[in-house]
Amino acid sequence: MTVVISTIETLRATLDKALDSVGLVPTMGALHAGHLSLIQQAKQENGCVVVSIFVNPLQFGQGEDYAKYPRNLASDRQICEEAGVDIIFAPAVDQIYGIGEITQVIPPESMTSVLCGRLRLGHFTGLATVVTKLLNIVQPHRIYFGQKDGQQLAIVRRLIRDLNFVTEVVACPTRRSPSGLALSSRNQYLTPDQLVTAASLYQALQVAESAFRAGEVAVNALTSLAQNSLSPDVDLEYVELVDLETLQPLANAKNLSMLAIAARVGGTRLIDNIVLN
Known part of the structure; x- marks a missing residue:
């Protein structure tokens, strides 16, 4: 008990x-x-x-x-x-x-x-x-x-x-809904349509991750790919690549760097990340 x-x-x-x-x-x-x-x-x-x-x-x-x-x-x-x-x-x-x-x-x-x-x-x-x-x-x-x-x-x-x-x-590991949206207590603020929109955060990170695995290491290229893959209804705060341990910005992606994103969908602030490897 x-x-x-x-x-x-x-x-x-x-x-x-x-x-x-x-x-x-x-x-x-x-x-x-x-x-x-x-x-x-x-x-x-x-x-x-x-x-x-x-x-x-x-x-x-x-x-x-x-x-x-x-x-x-x-x-x-x-x-x-x-x-x-x-x-x-x-x-x-x-x-x-x-x-x-x-x-x-x-x-x-x-x-x-x-x-x-x-x-x-x-x-x-x-x-x-x-x-x-x-x-x-x-x-x-x-x-x-x-x-x-x-x-x-x-x-x-x-x-x-x-x-x-x-x-x-x-x-x-981050637990996700079937759409890829990271589970969060704040997800309950979202409407059904907003839940669909919010799933584009992880999808955008995946686009950049695929480019990294294909050989792209330039930070500007990776963050632009992610940004351009977001739903137009996402109000982006940042998408950045940083060192996993120190959180300092990186000029080029490397193994065990973190691509992090924060954005608002409606009035709800959401975060997510992918560790590149």
């Missing part, structure tokens, strides 16, 4: 009794098949699986969708029960951050000022802060992230290395 815990004190007391390795799947809830794949991987590799459900206000900027971000703990609990999750950690905001000013964790500017960081000011500081707190609270052996948000994944890896956490980061 899955236990729902809302306080740090109770979670720590419960985990103190865990005899096996602990795997943490951090989420903001609104769980879908992508989250489920992380949970399944964690189940395979750990004796105790903790899923955190916390809509982190520090990751939302002014005018973003914090207030309307989907929240349905009952549905999330059912998914976790069926997947065999041991513990759901679902704290309130004041349980995580208390009241008043807090210490925040600031990742390297070189990693937060590119890609999504240009417009989502403060987002990755919010990410780094809550991940650091969860690592300290849960003290997991492994922490699980999807590859869909490549910038997030790179920043978490750097954080864990720089702050000398012993937790292993496990990256899991």
